[in-house]
Amino acid sequence: MRILGINALFHDPAAALVVDGIVAWFQGRSEYGPRALGHRSLLAHPGRAENLERLNHVKGREEFRPVAPMVAADRAHELFAGPLPSPYMLFVHDVAGEWRDRIPAVVHVDGTARIQTVEERQEPLVARMLRGFERRTGLPVVVNTSLNTAGRPMVDDPRDALECFGSAPVDLLALGPYAVRRGRAFA
Structure with missing residues (x-):
């Protein structure tokens, strides 16, 4: 280590x-509520469908349990249709057809995702990590689930x-x- x-x-x-x-x-600070919003999270690459299974294995939970995409707020409209911004993962969004195969780990079987949009001024560390990931992969999204x-x-x-x-x-x-x-x- x-x-x-x-x-x-x-x-x-x-x-x-x-x-x-x-x-x-x-x-x-600790988060309070039903979702992990970038203070206590497990993160993974969204471009590999098997990462859903890997995260569920890490967490020791059922394989059908979904994870969420964390996306820069200024890019969300390119990937998702639905109410924006969505900083608290309260809404289900349709994933744009051209993105479904690019971020399969976060797409539900019905082609939707419960997204979290990230504003840089509110969450600068998360935004910086997202930008670093996008620079390297072309994907403005990472997989997010609770850290437990x-x-x-x-x-x-x-x-x-x-x-x-x-x-x-x-x-x-x-x-x-x-x-x-x-x-x-x-x-």
């Missing part, structure tokens, strides 16, 4: 996602985050100003 400082934080999560790593994202595992509540404090990272098949933990990663190096 390597712990890297703040400069690594902005590079490593996007780089880990590009090479199909799973990222535990622990930033800022089977039978456990949402990760709430740094100790919980480290325990989750140590016990689950997660490749990188973005914890405050630090990036903690397994031995494998990312490009």
Whole structure:
């Protein structure tokens, strides 16, 4: 395990996602409510359909459970039809036909997704990670689900985050100003 400082934080999560790593994202204040909105999240590459199964395996939950796309607010209209902005994942949106095959991990069987739009001025760290991922892949979306595992509540404090990272098949933990990663190096 390597712990890297703040400069690594902005590079490593996007780089880990590009090479199909799973990222535990622990930033800022705790979230309250029915959805993970970018403070306590598990993130993955949306372009690989099998990442839905991988995330459900990490979380120890049923295979049919959906995950959500997290998308930059200024790009959402290109990919999704429905009420925008949608910062709290309250609405189901139709996924544009040309994007369904490009982001299969977040598309429900009926061609919809429950999206979260991210405004840079409100969530600068998440927005920066999304931009870094898009620069490398051309995809303005990452997979988002809550940071917890089977039978456990949402990760709430740094100790919980480290325990989750140590016990689950997660490749990188973005914890405050630090990036903690397994031995494998990312490009």
